[in-house]
Amino acid sequence: MSDKIAVQVDDLTVAYNYKPVLWDIDLEIPEGVLMAIVGPNGAGKSTLIKSILGILKPIAGSVSIYGKSYDKQRSLVAYVPQKGSVDWDFPTTALDVVMMGTYGSLGWIKRPRQKQKKAALEALEKVGMLPFKNRQISQLSGGQQQRIFLARALVQDASIYFMDEPFQGVDATTEIAIINILKELRKAGKTVIVVHHDLQTVPEYFDWVTFLNVKKIATGPVKDIFNDDNLTKTYGINYKVSIQE
C-alpha cells in the first residue's frame, strides 16, 4: 500500500426513481489495497461500483481515478460484473469471452488480432481454464464461469480491479483460486475492490474494508475497523450473535 489515492469518491448520491440508494458517500481508496465492500442486501454495494464505473449516473457527487475522471482513466480500470448479470446461453466460447477484456484497449471498430488472442490465452492459463478455452460458456460450471470472468478482467491489465461478488455460487476450490489471484494482484501493486458477502472470510482475505448501508458506515484497515461495533451499525443490532453461529 502506498500513500497515493487510487479511487476517490466525493459526496456521491445515487437514486433509482428518485429514491436514494446511496447517500452522500465520501470514500478514499488507497492504492494497493485489497478491499471488501460489505453491507446487507440493498445497501447499495453494486450500485457504488457501477456509479464509480460510470454505468449508473449519480444525481450528485463526483468520482476520480488517480485524480482524473473515469472517462479519462478507463484503461486503468477492470470490472467483473456479477455472474448472474449476463446470459450464459449466449453463443460464444470461454476464449471469446476473455477476449472481450481486450476490446477496451482496441477502441471502436478495430478487431482483436493475434496479440489480443495471446493475452487472452495467458489469462485463461492463469485461472486454470486453458483446457476449456473452446467450451461453450453454458457448458461451464458456476465456478468455471466465474474464473472466465476473472480472466477477462486480468486480460485488461488494469491498475484497479472492481469485482461484484466474485465468490457467489462458486465451489471451495475456485474460491481459493480466485482469492490467491487477487492477493497476487495486490502484491503486484494493484488495487482490488470486491463486493463481498461472507463476513467470516473478511479478515482472512482482505486488508481493507468498507462498511456500507446506503450511507458509508466506516472505511479503513480490517485490523482497525472490522469489529462488532461497525458490524452492528451496518447490519443492525446483535450482529455478533449471528456471525458466530
Added chain:
Amino acid sequence: MSNAQIEIQLIASLVAIACAIPGTFLVLRKMAMISDAISHSILPGIVVGFFITHDLGSPILILLATLAGVVTVVLVEYIQKTGLVKEDTAIGLVFPALFSIGVILIKKNADDIHLDVDAVLLGELAYAPFDRLLVSGVDLGPKSLWIVGAILMITIILLFAFFKELKLSTFDKGLAASLGFSPVIIHYGLMTVSSITTVGAFDAVGAILVVALMIAPAATAYLLTTDLKKMLFLSIVFGVFSAISGYWFAHWLDASIAGSITTMLGVLFLLVYLFAPNKGVIAVLYREKQQRTEVSLLTFLLHLKNHDEERERHVNHLNEHINWQKVRSKTVLELALKNNMIIIDNNIVSLTSKGDEFTTQAIDYIITNEDAQIEDMKDDFFLFRG
C-alpha cells in the same frame, strides 16, 4: 424461369438476408417482440410519407417510417422506465396506438390514395417487378431491388464495422459501458437498422411477415450452433432458403408469396426444433433416457461396491432388491458388461477394477461437484455433462 421470377426471388432473398442480420441480435437480446412493434408502428410514417411524395420507394418516406420505428422504441422504453408497467405491456400499449393512427389516416384519405391496408400488412411481392427504376429511359431493374439492396449494403457494412461492439453489448451491457462502448448508442443503432430494414422489407413481404423473417431464421439457427458467427450465417441461409422455396411453394399453390415464405420458415423451425442434434426435442428426450439409465447403472455399481455378500449380488436378486423392472435390470446389466465394469460368474455379479474405479470417481464427483477430474468421463456419459 422468366426474368420477373428471378427478380422476385432475388428481392425476397435480399430481404431475408437484411432481416436475418438484425434479427439475430434481437433474438439474443430477447427483444423479438420489439420487431413486431416496429413493423406495425412504421405505418403512420409510411402513410404521411406517401401523402408527401406519392411514391412508396421515396427516400423521404423511408426516412419518416424509420423515424416512426425509432419513436416506438423510445416510447416503449419511456413507459417502461416509469416502472408502472413491464416491457411487454409497454410494447402492447405503444404500437397499436401508432398503428391505428396509420389506419385512420389511410381510411380518411382512401379516395385520393392508392395505398390500401392489405398491401401494407401483407405486401405483394408478385407486383414488385412491375415498378421499374428508369434513369433517362434506361431500365435498371425493379425499384424494390435497389431499395432492399441499398439497405442490405448498409446493414452489412455496419455489421462488419461494429460486430465486436454488438457482440459485447449484447452479451454484457455492464462491461460494454465500463469499457466506453455506450450500450445506448449501440442499442439505438441496432433499433435504427431494424427499423430501416422493416421499412425496406414491408413493401415486399408486408409489415406482419417481416417479423417472421427477422425472428424465425435466428431462432432456428440458435438451436443449431453455439457460435455467434455461425448463428448469423445459418440465419441468413435459412432466410434465403425459405425465401426461394417459399416462392416456388406459392407458385405451385398459386397463393400469397409472403404467406408461403413464412410457412417455410415455420416448417424449417419445426424440423430443427425436433431434430437438432443437441437442443432438439428428440435429442433431449434421448439424453434424458440415457441419463436415467446411467443413474440406474451407478446405483447398481454402488450397490455392488457396498455389498460383499453373494446373496446381495445374485443376478435374479437385483430385480427385487433394487426394485427394478426386468427390462431395466437387463439394460443396466448389459451396459455395465459392455463397459467392462462387471463380470458375471455363475449368476453372481462382481465389480471389475475398472468398475470399482469408475464408481469411486463418480461418487466423488457427485459429492464434491468438482468438474475437472471427470473431464474424460464426459465424452462417454451424459450424466456428467451438466
